[in-house]
Amino acid sequence: MRKPRDFDAELKALEDKARELKTRKVQQLGELLIATGADQLGTDELAGALVAIAETKDPAKREAWAKRGAMFFESGSRRTASGSPRNPRSAPAQPDGTQWPASSTGSA
Incomplete structure (x- = not known):
């Protein structure tokens, strides 16, 4: 007999992952604003x-x-918050070692 799936646990894991991805997106958008100097705008x-x-x-x-x-x-010539050089055309590495896919569409 198969073990029943724990839908609640799976749903919670998906919600946690979605929250983590949203947090990363917001952080990266903030870093982009700072790097471009747009944080100086009202x-x-x-x-x-x-x-x-x-x-x-x-x-x-x-x-x-x-x-x-x-x-x-x-x-x-762009400014970076950390001041460390990195390849801006490649996606930044995430804490878990994965990388965001590089996008040429400009959408976030």
Whole structure:
């Protein structure tokens, strides 16, 4: 006879994993704001700029922003919170040793 599945434990594990992933995402977005210098903007300015970007459907503008973002990550001139050099085009390693997949879409 098979052992019955513990759905409650599985659900709790999935909720914990989702919470951990959300926390990492928020942390990485904060690190991106600091690295780009956008943390110096006011909340209203930053929110307005992000809303305008999200509403933009022009593929040429989006491609130009993507290229500019790629150049930013490839240059050594960006600021890092830790000050340690690292490869910005590769995904940062997570505490468990896994890496986030690199994304060229700019979505988070």
